[in-house]
Amino acid sequence: MARVYLDWNATAPLRPEARAAMVEAMDLVGNPSSVHAEGRAAKALMERARGDLAEALGAGAADVVFVSGATEAAALALAGRGLHGAAIEHDAVRAWVTEDLAVDANGRVAVADPGTSTLQLANSETGVVQDLPGGLAVSDWTQGFGKLPVAFDWSGVEMAFVSAHKIGGPKGVGALVLRRGLDVDPRIRGGGQEMGRRSGTENLVGIAGFAAAARAAARDLAEGAWERVDKLRNILEKTLEASARETIFVGKGVSRLPNTSLMVTPGWKGETQVMQMDLAGFAVSAGSACSSGKVKASSVLRTMGLSEGDAGCALRVSLGPATTEAEVTAFAEAWIAAHDRFRRRGR
Structure with missing residues (x-):
């Protein structure tokens, strides 16, 4: 792909x-x-x-x-x-x-x-x-x-x-x-x-x-393009949740943009995930593009009460109308494989 x-x-x-x-x-x-x-x-x-x-x-x-x-x-x-x-x-x-x-x-x-x-x-x-x-x-x-x-x-x-x-x-x-x-x-x-x-x-x-x-x-x-995107985001989160039960999906209990999923996996640095996904062929980020180049925890997540350590373990996936279900599935498979390697190293 x-x-x-x-x-x-x-x-x-x-x-x-x-x-x-x-x-x-x-x-x-x-x-x-x-x-x-x-x-x-x-x-x-x-x-x-x-x-x-x-x-x-x-x-x-x-x-x-x-x-x-x-x-x-x-x-x-x-x-x-x-x-x-x-x-x-x-x-x-x-x-x-x-x-x-x-x-x-x-x-x-x-x-x-x-x-x-x-x-x-x-x-x-x-x-x-x-x-x-x-x-x-x-x-x-x-x-x-x-x-x-x-x-x-x-x-x-x-x-x-x-x-x-x-x-x-x-x-x-x-x-x-x-x-x-x-x-x-x-x-x-x-x-x-x-x-x-x-x-x-x-x-x-x-x-x-x-x-x-x-x-x-x-x-x-x-034409309802973002309703379709919302369904893809929900498919993504449901798939990842099944394999990474410790992962937190920030803001899931309240109204969110239909395309945005911010996940926190304690102990797994956000910038590490970004690099691993980049090598696998996926462009994602560790937060806002205006701050993702800075090696520091998200001030947004710190303000919401997350610890400094957990806030530094955030990965943002944001979809668009051109995103396909095949792309979401491919990303989920790549992320889950990387997550499995992370867990094995942590044992």
Whole structure:
């Protein structure tokens, strides 16, 4: 079998629709800020893309701000606001908040004052989905968007942000969406692009790919693609549980993303499992792609009450609509074989 990609939460493979839209956008020579015909053509493409993304988000087009990715969007939404957050948030959020929101053993967060708080829609490592309270100041939708039905205008959230490459768009482009009537202090000043909220010539090629990916992601949701993925994830966990009874599947008792399985096998280091599975032909991770290169236990799992040792023994498998049952079965067989070797060595 060819290599199998099971790290969709780190980045999703580029969708063919996004690739085609990007190639088409490359042929447009104009700057979206120019007033001549070429500039107007570029501007028209960008605004169509903004409208398509807004529709997928359930928001108004004028409320969508294109940026370089979710990290920049987080800074734009959070910097200088003194909001409260939890230690399970992405590092791009934790950099700007006071980490004092309580987290339970299942990774669920209690928010006392939504108007002064930020809370992610879903966690990239555990897949645990949060119930977002009305009036929430900011929410990271990077992992949930495209996998869960969302409607910004009905969510009660004041600001949310997303990233293209998590839904099969290109890397290096994202968006911040704001409640109508709200605004942000620009972090990047200059020519006043993006309605004065983010200066710099827009990444037209990336934006075109982002919008195409958002349209395709909305289609997948409507057609039940993630329900099939959820069934595959459950098959995987049931198969592994039968052979590794000591393995913990984090967040299994609460709502999770349909594609995410984070397993902890005490004594078996996560990075060791990643290397063994990589050699066997499977791409998986030991946690968030932004931290998996660091040899340290997951702060998310430590916050949920796991010991330092157990938190360092996590392996994340994240599936996607293109994942097949044969690939899941092949991974399960490879992991079980490696687990059997680990147990024999431990005796």
